[in-house]
Amino acid sequence: MKDLSPGTLVAILHEMFGFFLWILLGVAALMLVFGVVFLFQRRRFRQNRLQVVLIAATAIGIGAVLIAPMLTNASFANIHGLLDWASLGAIALIGFASVLWMAYIGLSRPDRRPLRTEP
Amino acid sequence: MDKPRLRRREFLASAGAGLIAATLPLSGAANAVRTKARIVIAGGGAAGLAVASRLAAQLDGAEIVLIEPSEEHFYQPGFTLIGAGVKPASYSVLKTKDYIAPDVRWIKERVAEFDPEGNKIVTESGTALPYDFLVVTTGLALDYAAIVGMDLSLIGREGIASVYAGPTYAEASWRALAAFAGTGGTGLFGRPATEMKCAGAPLKQAFLADDYLRRNGTRAKSKIVYNAHNQTLFSVPLVDAKVRELFQRQEFETNFGHVLSAIDPARHIATYATPSGPIEMKWDFINVIPPMRAPAAVRKSPLRWQSGPFAADGWLEVDRATLRHSRYANIFGVGDINGVPKGKTAASVKWQAPVAVDHLIGTITGKGSAERYNGYTSCPLITKIGQAMLVEFDYDNNLTPSFPFIAPLEEHWIPWVIKEKVLKPNYTAMLRGLA
Known part of the structure; x- marks a missing residue:
């Protein structure tokens, strides 16, 4: 290595x-x-979609953490010390950020509303 | 329908490998050294395949011949995982042909005789192959016969385990371990007094047995006995101290200066040679690790060490830094066959192969080579299913961690993940000369 x-x-x-x-x-x-x-670009999320996306991203992040030890024939009892917890944190973050990123690309729309200007 | 699909898959695999190769510095025909050199590689295990791939990538016009009888290639670092029930036997079985570079000629035979004075080798069928350069990569021989009463057919029966002879034996060993974990009893562990591949494996197997006994609730009525061949548990003092601490924590019984000399499968009695004479111990489970020596063709050849600690078992006499033979300048050694301290692991092969190849090519070009092998080797020392310590060290017993954030003497999940998920692809990339 x-x-x-x-x-x-x-x-x-x-x-x-x-x-x-x-x-x-x-x-x-x-x-x-x-x-x-x-x-x-100026893009916007519909408020209700943003909430769903945030919930989905959190669920995926947590899900990734839950299944990661199992995918390696290990269990949570084997997680030990800062290195292991930091690695699991990174897995959660990657899962969360990936969903958020994909949703941003797939679900956000160009914001064509006129910019507000000061009177 | 199968054939076209296989071809397409092979094409995709080759295309991918080619794409990677194009990004790596060792490849690229533009930089290849033009030569008509005849190079024979004696043995197509991990070392032979890695050397062949690197030579094929870096030379143009050379005649590279690989001598290897087996069509199956075993990923040996996986044997402990098979023996622990984590992976099936098929996990370790690869096809030799999948890892032989296109420009390499494969002769499906074994080397019977080395003739370094005549610059030729002779195969078992009597074919003589002259060479300009020889790379000895024969691996080592398992000497089960040196243990009186031991026979390969016993593995998996009578509480006898031994993962070294191949994946099916590793799987049979798992059956023996699983049965032992169910009933409990006395488990005997240890290692031979000879040099051996992956010297951490005997320790791993003791830890794994302990783990399964605890999982099955049979540890309280069991005894784990580790019989060390000398006065240490591991050759690197810092690691030795850590292993002693772990053995104490797990309540292992440890004996020093005990070498397994005989087994009686019917009575479940093992005999150990000790400084105070032979000692008998009863087992419910025993992990047998055979003495390991150079294969007969090397042992009986002038290539072996003539004196010193590596002479008795006939290991190849190479300079430990350049891996060039000490008496025959056109011969190199890579892998288990080398008579060097430590270094009988796949991790060692990964670091030895580029050094030997660079010196060989440096000799062809006349430019020489400044590459040195420092004895680096690596041992993911499994302490239970799901946890390991990533132990890496060199000739001088220095710990040489690859990752500054992984403490080498601490048990973590991440080193286990490396062992379980990353090492095999790393190994196969090495066979292709890409890692």
Whole structure:
């Protein structure tokens, strides 16, 4: 594990996911590009949709934390120390942020309302 | 319908590997060294395949021959997980052909004889293969016969476990362990006095047995006995101290200077050679680890160490930093066969292969090489299902953690995740010369 360079990391991920890795990376790149472009636009969420998205993102984040130990043949009893809890925190954050990001791209709409100006 | 799908999958896999290869510095035909050198790689295990892939990527025009009889390749670091019931036997079984670079000629035989004076090797069928460079990657031989009464057919029966002989034996070992965990009793653990691959494995297996006994509620009526071959539990003093602490915490009984010499499966009696004479111990479960030596072809060749600690078992005499043979400058060694301190793990192979290859190519170009192998090796020391310590060290017993945020002597879930999920893809990437 001593030389985890970006090239090695991609090689390892390719061994894990095969050609599916390129599809995943392609989707991730598209999401990133769309997200960045949208950030420069005026966009808005409908209030009720935003609430649903926040609830879904939280649920996905918590769900990811709950299943992560099980996916590795471990349990919560094996989580020990700052390293493990921080890793689980990162998993939760990634799950939460991913859903939020995807929702922002998929559900937000251009805000065409005229800008309010001071009288 | 199967065939086209397989072809497409192979195409996609190759395309992906090629895409990665194009991003890595070792590949790229533009940088390849042109040569007509004849290179023989003796053995197609982890070391042989990794070396072959790297040479194929870095040389243009060389004749690279890999000698390996087996069509199946075993991911050996997975044997402990199979033996612990975490993975099925199939988890460790790969196809050798999937990891042989296209420019490498594969001869499905075993090396029978090394002739370093004549710069040739002879295969079991009697074919002589001349070479300009030889890389010895034969791995090692398991000497079960050195334990009186031991036989491979006993594994999985009479409370006998031994994961080393292959995935099916590792799976049979799991059956023995599961049965023991259900009933409890006395479990005997230990390691041989010879050099061995993954010296942390005997400790892992003792910890795993303890874990299963506790899960089954049979630990209170059981005894875990660890018989160390010398006065230490691990060759690195800092790790040794930690393991002693853990053994005490888990209430293991520890004996030092005990080497398994015989077993009596019918009576469940193991005999240990000790400084004060042979001692017999009764077992309900015993983890047998055979003595390990160089394969006969190396042991009987001039390539072996002639004197010193690695001579008795016939290990390959290489310089521990350059991995070049000490007496034959056109011969290199990588992997378990090397007579060097420590370093009989897949992690060692990963670090040895680039060094040996760089020196070999440096000899071809006349530019030499400054690459050195410092003895780095790694052992995810499992202490229970779901937890491990990521122990990494070098020749000088320095701890060499890869990640500053993972303390090497603390039990965590994350090192277990690395062992369970990341090491196998890392290993197969290494076979392709990409890690």
